[in-house]
Each structure stands twice: as C-alpha cells, then as structure tokens.
Amino acid sequence: MGKYKKWKRLVSVSTAACMAITAASLTGCSGGDSGSSQSGNENAEKKDASGSGESKAMGRYLEEELAVPKGCMEISSLQILEDGSMEMIAQNGDGVLCLYKSADQGADWDEGVTLASIFGLESSNGELFYKTALGKDGSILGGVYVEAKDENGLGIMDYYYCPAGGEGRKLEFENAADGLAWGMKIGANGNLFLQFSGNGIQEINPTDGSIVHEYEKGSSTDYMGVTSEYLIIVSAGEVYYYDVATGKPAEGGDVLTEQLKKTPSNLEFGNSSGTSLMFMDGDEEGTVFYVDSTGLYRYAFGGNVIEQVIDGSLNTISSANKAFEDMVLGPDGKIYIAEIDYNSSTMSGKLYSYTYSADTPTVPDTELTIYSLEDNSSIRQAVAMFQKKYPDIYLTLETGMSGDDGVTRTDALKTLNTEIMAGKGPDILILDGISSETYVEQGMLEDLSGILKAAGLLSNIEEAYKSEDGSIYEMPVKFGVPMIEGKKEDVDAVTDLTSLADVTEKHKEEYGLSTETFCKLPLAYSMYPKAFLEELADDNSAAWVKENGTLDEEKVKEFLEQAGRIYQAGKDGIEELKSAYPQAFDEGQQAEYDRSYGISGETIMLLNGNCSFAVGGVYSPMDFAYVTSMADTDSSLSYGIWNGQAANCFIPVNKIGISSKASQKEAAEKFVQYLFSEEGQTVSQKDGFPVVESVYDGEDYWNQGEEGKVLGSGYRDNSETGQGVEYKIVVPSADKVDALKQLGKTLTTPILDNAIITSAVSEAGVRYLNGEIGLDEATNAVIQQVNLYLAE
Template identity: 35%
Template sequence: MNTYWKKAVCLAVSLTLAVSGLAGCGGGEKKSEEKGRDKETAMGRYLETEMPLPEGTERILALGKLEDGSLELFGESGEGGKRVLWQSKDQGVSWEEISCPDIMKLENSEYLDRAVISPKGDLAALGVANGEEKYALFYGGAGESGQKVPVELPEAEGGNENGISDMKFAPDGRMLIRDYAGNVHTIDPSSGQILQTYKGSGEKIWMFEVLDDKLLAVTETQVQLLDLESGDPLDKDEVLEEQIFNGEGSKDNSSAGFNFMVFLQGKEENTLFLCGRDGIYRHIAGGTVIEQVVNGELTSLGNPSLELLQMITLEDGSFMVSCAIGIDYQLLKYTYSPDTPAMPEKELKVYSLEDNSDIRQAISVYQKEHTDVYVNLEVGITGEDGATVPDALRTLNTDIMAGEGPDLLFLDGMPITSYIEKGLLADISDIAAEAGGADGLFEKVANAFAKDGKTYGIPLGFRIPLFQGDEETAKAVGNLSSLAERVKSLREDNPEIESILSPADAWGLLETLYRLDCADWQKEDGTLKEETVTEFLRQVKAIYDTGIPREEDTSNSGIFDFGAGGTGGFLSMRIDYMSLLMKKALASVGWMGSVSEYSSVISAQKDLEGGVYKNIEKDGKNVFLPYLTAGVSSKSEDKELAADFLKALLQEEIQSSITGAFPVNKKGFEGTLKNPYGEEGGAELAVSGEGSDDMFTMSLLWPDEEQLEELRQMLEAADTPSLTDETIWNVVKEQGEKYLEGSQELEEAVNNIMQKVNLYLAE
C-alpha cells in the first residue's frame, strides 16, 4: 500500500502536466436549468445499478470485452496488493479467476498505473518493474508469461526525457501508445518496434482513442479524426469537438490512471458513445447532432468525486462503466427501462449561495437511491452575471416571499439568525433527533442554530481553529491582545525571520482571525458591537506590522495540496506547517477540517523542535466554523421531500464522503479514519528552504489511536459557531485591508464598517 501511494503521487504530477491544457478549454460551469414537466410524461430512461466486483478486489486496473462477448477485469486486492485477472461469462453478474501473465504480478512489477485488455484477451499495463524507477510498458498475451516491452521513443522537445503516458488496443488487436511529447504511435507489443506515428495537425495530442478504423485525437485546441491506416486527417466533426471541450467531463481530472472522458465504438457503422460527467452520449461521426442517452445529473456520473476508467457495452445493449468514487472502485451498469419516466416526477429545489462539490456529490448519491426525484440545484453566485452576495440574497428573498423559492437551503454565507427571526426556516428538531439517535452527532455543533427548543439549521460539517508553534505563543493565542504582545516580543528577539505568525498577508491574517473572533460581535438586535470591532482591528494591525514587507512570491515553492475539494476559500486558512518547517515563520494559526489535514500537522510536528499544536480556545469558547448548514424553508410546498433529503444528508454514507470539513455525524467521521498511507508512512515530500542546501523530506504519517482520540476530544469541545454572514465579512475585509496596509486610519475603518453593515441589516 505504501509503495502504491508513493508511485501514484509521482505519476499524478506528470499527468497533471499532460491534461492541464484541456482543463482551460471547457466552457463555463453549466447551471442547472429549470426542468419543465410535460403534461404527458415522456417514458424511458437508463437506470443505474452497481455491479459486484470480483471477490477481494479493491482497485480496478482494466475492464474489457472479448470477441466472444465475455468480460475480463484486471484488478488488485486489498490483501497485499495481489493482482488477479478475472473473467465473467454472465455479463458481470459473477466472476472467476483466470491465468494472469506473470509479468503483471506483484513480484515482477512493483506498481501498475493503468492497464488495457484487448478483444483477444491480451493485457498491457504501464508501471514500474521491481527495483527500477522509470515507468515501462508491460505486455502479456493470453496464456503467456509476458514481458517488459522496450520501446525506443523519439527524443522529446527541448531534449527532455520521453516516455509512455497511455496505451490502447485497436479493435483488430494492434497496440497504440501516446508519449510524453504528445505523439501517438502504433507499436509491435512483442518487440516494442514503432510501426507508425500519428502527428495529426502537429499539436501535442493530450488524449486519444481508437474507434473502428479511426484514431480520435484530442489536442489542446481541437478534436481530430485520423485514418488509422494512413494517418491522414478526416473531415472535422464540430459537434463532437463542442461536446468534448465544453462538456462537464472535460474538467477537473488529472489523477493517475483515470480519464476525463471515455469513448466506445457503437455496433452501427460510424457510431460512437462518449461518457463524461454530463452522462453518456451517442453520436454518428460527422453528424449534426449528439444525443444524451444517460443523464449524468440523475446518476453517479454527475458525482464530482467520480473518476472514469473505461466503458464497454454488454450483449443486451446496456453500458458498463468502471470508475472510482472517492477511494472506492465501482462497476456501474446502465440499463434501459422503458417504463420509467424520462425525467423524475418529483422535483426538489435546493439553493446554495456558491457552488460546492460536496453538495453535488450528496445530490448524486441521493438521486441514485431515489430515481423518482430530481434535485434541482440553484447557485446564487455563478460568476457569470457579476452578482454580489447582497444581490443574490435579494433575489432569493423575493422568490421565497413569492412562494417560488427553494425547498431546502444551504445557509453558508447567509444571515441565518435573521432568517430564523423572520420565520423563514422550518423546525427540523425531529430530523436532528433521528440522526443523533441512529449514528450520534457532535451535539453542540448540531444544535448551533437551535432557539427556544427548536432547531432551524444543521451544519453537515465543521472546521476548528488550530495553532502550531512554540509553547509560549500557544498560551497566548486564545486572546488577541495577548497574542499581539507575544508576537511583538518574538519579533524583537528574531529580527531576521520573514514572519513571526503565519498567515502574514493582510487578507489571510484578517480572515483567519476574524472567523475566530467574530462569534461574539453581534448584539441581540443583530448590529455589531463597535468597541469589539475596534479592538479586533487594532490587535490584528499590531500583529500584521510585525511582518517584514516583501515582494509577492509566485513560485508556489513548498505548497502541496492534498485532498482539496468542496472547501472554497478554507484552503487558504489551513495551518501553514510548510512555513514553519522552512523557518519562514515561528508560529501559525489556521482552520482544520479533515483527518488528512491533521495528519499533515502531526507529520510536521516531529520535525519542529520544541513545537506544539493545540485547538484554540477563544476567551473560553471553542469556536467552530459551520460548513454546509442545511435548513428547510418554511414556505416550501414539499417539506416532506425536503426533510427526506436532509435526513439523507445526515446519514453515514454521505457524511463519510464530505471533503470540506469534519462530518457532524460521528459514524461518518469514523468512516474518514482509514489509513491511506500504510504503516511506513505516505509520500515523502521534498521541502526546500532559502539556500540550495537547505532541503529536507517529510513523510506523511497517519494519526495513531492516541492522536485520533485527541482529535475526537477537540471536535467534541466545539460549542460556538463563527458568524457566517458573508456580507458582513466582505465589509470587514474591504475596510480592514485598507487599515492594515495604511491607506486609512482605524477610526475611519470602523466607522465605514458600522455604517455599511447597519445599512445592510436594515434592508
């Protein structure tokens, strides 16, 4: 397991470079459009079924369909990473182990990244042989021992080392590979001899597929169809190009071994199928239309955490897709049901101020289990129309009062207290009680928005404030005045270091400390306490002034982003342990929201002499940052359906997959504790300091049981929600930055904050 993690991290870097050109080519995020309902319901829809994986299989390397119609699956087991080749003669209902080429077994190949199976049953894989570092191509014919294939590739541009990044089998069994330079070659898999090279328009080919007698080549700017025999370009297919570049499947996939979109040759001549986040589409090459046959919004294909491997058709016309959702590999089957409405008969309207991958993942999971419900997500700020938070909220409030608003709201960034006082949120106490009784909730977080014995909103997750640094500063961090005095003292003793406290920039410091301090800023009528705002800005300014002015660093040296997703701006507020390790700062404050972040903190801790980390208690309160606080609209005409969706949001299945924060469901939290690194640790990260010789490595370690229990106690202690109204924060940020950077005085900044916030609250 440890070997796999290390190799996967290395290859992910190279593949990120390979697909980065495509990531910017897609169109803007597609908004969910209002789905009309015909008076006469249209019938017929593909329904999704999760098929059983072969026994013990935890990772799928390849899925293929053979000439006789049987299926083969090449996978790794959880027990020691054993690799097994499986065959199914009943279309994936059951599997039996068959002979696997010896070269593919763990004792001969340390790590395999991806593999493909030919219609004749030949197997090819890309990976690392035991005792070697470079990636190589492995090939084994049906019933053979197999071999590592030596391929002499042309030199890459600029003299860079070339290598193989992908491979496919053509329907006739010939093998094609793509190299780092973006060229596609046909090779002899037995000898490695290059038989033909396809260059198309001359642009680098980022992705390719073999479709009957054609080569589909996707470059940074276009989609090309080439004759497989001659290599000559065929007529341009503008409809296909539009779908590939503007569909949801063209974004956000740079993971080792996966594809941002997969293709399949249809039975009819010139017919192909393509599968991405939008769903599965049918297209006749050169045709003027493309038909969606499986709606991604109604299936797991629309899940933001889904990553595609391969797609095949079964004998009955169904589709089978191999993929991973999070860390779980799956086989998804799509079978046409003529008696199922084309669109679900029920519609649940959901609102979020900003788009969020955790919301979309939850919707995908819910719709998979409730095929009669369409969850229509409306996003208030899309970035396409210039709308601000107040603009979006005014539109939302108008819709609610007109009876056209959402059924369920994600209240992050909204004035929750005001919504409760105005009676816009329904009492959901029974849902909280049911969820708490089933799995257990972090009760203080779950009850954060309770009033007079009624609950009006439940955070699906939460983040907690954390300090890392020296022990004396740790004692002062819970009080801004004490922290400022301590930081000033440290600066006097350490005149050369870049920063005493990280974050040191105006925005980052303001937001990190604001989220911690603002929990008690409001009076009972919702207005701000002027003296509290004044004191906050004064102390943050004192801390900010201890920093050494420097030019902005755009190199991203030392920055690593593991497991990001659904967190919005929270990523910029994490503990900056890298600055501590590189001795660019003495201490750091941040917000922690996952066990993987905690893992990074404790991994860094072993290299920080005399350092400590601790949950920050702010003036006796354990503040937390609510994440995805869900509430049911009191104006909803379908509160029962909204309540059912909220119940699902609080259950273990969805809770254990939340990436933006710790789950509020305790069983969901326990589901996030699986060690991905192995006993020896995870990826070794190389961190460089100021000098060329100032470099060291850090191995990521998973928390032991004692450390996990320490984390549980931190989460149990969380009792006071941070102020979630994004409009107030935006005013504080705007005026606070001006004050910290010296363009206005403290009194002016406070006056502007009070006036603008009071005007907003009066609307």
C-alpha cells in the same frame, strides 16, 4: 502560497426529450445520417395513471455500484472480453497493480495476479507501472517507469506486452518516441496506441514493434480516446479526429467538437489519475459514446445531433471530486464506468453499471431546487447519491454566484430574498455564508426539529442551533475543528487573537527572504491582505455580533487592530517578496482564501520554515493525520485548539434549511433526512466531521488503517536550515484520535459565517492594512456597510 480548486464548476442540464429518444436507442433502433435515433420501444411513453390522458416519457438508465476487488485503491484499466467476462487492472491495498477477473461482470472477483508476475519481472512493486491497458481479446500492455533520464532530463519507460493466451515479454520498438507514454490503449485492431509527452501519439504493431501510424508528431497532446474506428485527440483546447484504418484525419466531427467545448473541463487536463472525459465504441458503425461531468452521450459521425443517453445529474456521474478511469459497453447493452474517488482518504477505485429501465420515468415526477451561495461540491455528491436512492425525485442545484458573472454576495442575497418572498424561491437552502436570523424572524424557514429528532445529533452541535422553544431552523451537516500548529512554546503562548499578535511580533526580525526562493512570514496568507483577513475571521467572527443581533463595534475594532499587528510584523518580509517577485502580487494573481482546504497544506509550510503558524480547520481524519505527522517529523512542533476572540468555536459545514414556501415539502424533508443518515454523513470523508453521534463515535468513519500506516509522503527544503526534510503522512495513534474526538464534543459556538459581514470587515480591513485609512475609519466603514445592508 495560494490554493486552487482542482475542478471547475460543474453544470448539469436536463434534456428530457433527448433522453426519451436516446435511452431507447441502445435497446433496438436505427440511426439516421442526421445523428438522431428513432425508438422502437413500445414503453417509451405511458399514459398518466390519473386518467388525464396525458403521457409522460418513460425510460432511463439506472445506476448501480458494483463490487471491486478487496482493497482496490485505484483502477487503471477495464475491459469486457469477447467471452463476456470482465477484466480489471487495479492497485490492491498495498499499492501493487494486479490483474483481476470476473465471470459475472463485477459481482465477484478472483484473487488477482500481479502484473510483475504476468510479465516475468522479479519485482512485485506495482508502483513501477505507470500506465496499463487491456485489449478486448485479453491482451495486456504495461509501461514501467525507469529512473534513468533521457537527454531532456525526463524519466524513460520500458514497455511490456502479453498477447491473449501468451507469455508476457518486454517490447522493443523501432524509432520509439522519447520520454514517458502517459497514455496507452490497445486498439480493436490489436495495435498499441502510445501517447508521449510532447511528442504526439504512436500506433505500434506489437508483433514486430514497427510503427504503423504517427499522429500529431512533435506536438503535446492532452488526451487520447481510441475506438475501433476513430482516434480522438484533445490538444491545447482543440479536438482532432483520425481514421484508425488509414491514419488520416477523419471528417464529420464538427458538431461533436462544438458540444465538447460547452463543458470547459473536457478540454482541461492536469490530473495524473483519471480524466474528466472518456470515449468508447458506439452501438453502431460510425458512432461513439463519450462521458463527461454532465452525462453520457452518443454521436454518429457526420450527424448534426448529440444524443444524451444518460443525464449525469440523476446519478453519480456529475459528482465532484472524482475522475473517470475507463469505460466499456457490455454485450447486454449495459454501460460500465470505472472511476477514482478523491473523497476517500485512499483514492479508492469504484465501478458503476448503468442499465436501461423502460418502466422508469425519463425525468422524475418530483423536482426540488437546492440553493447555495457558491458552488458546493459536497452537496453535489450527496445529491447524486440521493437520486440514486430515490430515482423518482429530481434535484436541481442553483448557485447565487458563479464566480464569473460579476454578481456580488449582496446582489445574490437580494435576489434570493425577493424570490423567496414571492413564493418562487428554492425548496432547500444551504445557508453557508447566509445569515438565517432574518429568515427565521419572517417565517421563511421550516422547523427541522421533528425531522432531526431521530438523527441522534451531537448534543453540543444541536444545542448551538436550538431555540428556547426547541425549534431548529438550520443545522450543519458536518463541522470542522479550528486548529493552530507551530513551535511548541509559541502554540502554548497563544490563547486568543491578541496573544497571537504578541507572539508574531516577537519573531518580527525573522520574517523576510532567507534565501532567493524562500521567505518566512507570520501566517501562510500574510502576503495577501484580503485572504489573510478572511482566514483570521473564521475563529474570531463569533465575537462580532451581540445577543440582540447588532454588530459589536469594539470587537470589530479589536479584530482589525490585532490583525494589523500581525500583518505589520511581517510587512518587511512582504516588501522584500514584492520586490523580488512583483508578478506574484499582481491583482490577478492574488490568492483567494478557501476555508474548505483546511489546515493540512499549511502544516507542510512549517517544515519549509515559510511561516510561524499554520491556522485553519481540521475537517477529516486525513487533515488530522497531516497535523500529527508534521509534529512527528519535527519534534519542536505542537498543535492545539485555535481560540481567537471567541473560544470553543466550531466551523459549520453545509447548514441546511427548508423554505417554508417549498412546493414539495415532503420530498425536501426526505432529502434532509438522508443528509443526516449514516450514508449521508459518510458520502465524503473530507468535507467535515459527522454531526450524527453514532457515526462520529463509530470506528468506520475514522478508520484509515493501522497506526503508523503511510498515507502519503513528500520532501521539502527548509529555508532556515538549508537542509531537506523528508516527511510521511501516517495514521495517528488511537489516543490522539480519541483526544480529537473528545475535543470536537466540547465545541459549543459556531463561527459567524455571515458573508456580508465578513466581506465588509475584509474590504475595510485591506485598506487599513495598506495604510490608506486609520483604525477608527476602518471600523466605522464596516459598521456603516453592514447597517446599510440590514436596512435594505
């Protein structure tokens, strides 16, 4: 029942000196056997205009987003042909894979031709094609999934190949490996490289289907990169190199392996679309380029230096919630990277070019520091887009808690407060989880009202953060709507936290193991006390603090008491689960509550019959589509606003503030203005609803296609009925969307979002739920812990 993050924390490192050397390496230089390059570019350094005599490094790759074919949902392959034209295989708006061509490297694309027609297949269903590859000579390779199973119960694949200027045909291989080739490339030598699940990699001659070489036979490989000289394989956390000409292991990659291992995501592959790592041919013999979440690098085999060509923190390379699909080097030295964007509702395909600019400073002149208590992927996305728009400003992201260094929230906040008071703190603060009242009282935050005046914010959101004198010291960039879904009669009966406890107790006899693998509980997180309390806290915490800023002891006590009733209602079922699956309750296996995942995953559990209620935030049109689609699938389900101890609450997302001690206030203000611009509000459509009224009311943000369009589908076994339920996630009707939009404008109270208070309540609450202490003792423990922190 736990939810887990898809991506590891990304860390960008600025290496100015290395970039000054390597950016010029693609514009005319010679590489030595050490793996480094010497610049022949006269513009690599430029004198300071002030006349100080100081020089600064010049030269940087600038990013540009290129056009993709209309309706492009996901890019499968990208290639620049020998004549300089570009080809792309991508899904069109109907999910059909097509071949597109561009004579001007991505400025304009033709209408496209379906792969099915190229290979002479009757069906035009692009979903049949599991993987594809393009050759530099214009050849095309495609793998078509066949539902027939092999002896291991796996699906099998038919392979189709179209030589340059020839006709497409089905390939017949000698001794082809069993199973699906979930990775495929066409080498510079014209051979086909097929990566099989659990059976290594085969290099195939497409002319006669013979096996040229086999690599890591019988082994499971995670990633395959093919250049004209090398085959690079990642398997079980290790990296292997082969000489393509001989099929034998290649020497000289130790330094590259060491560098790759510095970024954990380079060796972790669990994503069916795209990868976190991508290789391509280098600009000289014996060299390769690779891109990962930190940037693009060049390596000369046998050398001792890895050169950073592009710093990913200065562009969208470091953005979260995306993956690389393909990468090519153009004849003019431009680098092209195709990506899949998970921030959109349709996993859209994107194409970027990187062009060297000799007159752009290697590292921007102005540097800003942004602080957040925990890693923040949506702010990283906004930073990447901002730096693309303002290449003269460099933003560094600091995280108070990495998650693996043992630093607690209290430790992180103490360190932050000390740094701010000493004038060494960050310029910009993401105040999620941080209480800003003390900062405001001590004059540590700038008034944002002047900056936000022209933004045109939703009045209910703006008023929630406006002081009596009109000043504003923090403002969420986005917001979420708390929602509850369950059986209609139950949802109608829930008006607050106490009534939620009443209804869950009414169903007490239903909770427990209904089959060997399914169990029904009150809420999805009921079996994990800490996560359960944190989830409930979201829409109740606003009631815990009095107007004078002190904790309301009675409200905290009421929360613990009602949470205890809900937990006890499902305790018999939890005990049955513990007996049946003790490993799921080990300390290391406890699920963690992550607010940002919203309600959508829990709504599916309603179809399973695994819980009575789904509660959580709705943060996007897609989240809302899940809520409405579950009610459409099961007519007994209903949904509505979730009011706990406090009513009409909203969930602030990415509360932004500027430190009064910021060294670059003008640049900091520019970043805040960007966040509340139309582009800044729509960088991602998954992390919260816009707070700018024109964007919130506009059609573009909410557009997921025509009503009833299928956005996704699935199948669940119902533990209560024993029957399977097939569901589809579809675009909700306009009246349902309008009702949600109007609801969002009525929400006036932000949840408390104070990590110290929530932690104190959950820590004492877990002991109370487990019967270690009584209700009064748990309440007193919360009050004492919070007062102790405030006193410090």
